[in-house]
Amino acid sequence: MEDSSRMGIVAFLVIMTVSAATMLWLFWRFPLMTAIITLGVLAVLGVLARLARSIDVDLTDRDRTEQRI
Numbered sequence: 001m002e003d004s005s006r007m008g009i010v011a012f013l014v015i016m017t018v019s020a021a022t023m024l025w026l027f028w029r030f031p032l033m034t035a036i037i038t039l040g041v042l043a044v045l046g047v048l049a050r051l052a053r054s055i056d057v058d059l060t061d062r063d064r065t066e067q068r069i
Contacts, residue, residue: 026034 023034
């Protein structure tokens with residue numbers, strides 16, 4: 001069990017390192033386009049987070065109504 005959690009941490013760190021290196025390379029090679037796309041992705045994620053909060057439903061209330069029926 002300990003080995004699999006350690007492998008998971010190592011895999012996560014490797015993926016994050018490769019991702020960071022790729023982002024740095026993109027910024028070095030195509031700075032303006034990378035910045036525009038990055039800001040666009042962050043804006044979309046912000047809109048989706050607000051949408052998720054606005055349609056959030058408390059499932060405990062739903063379970064109580066189903067039990068009454």
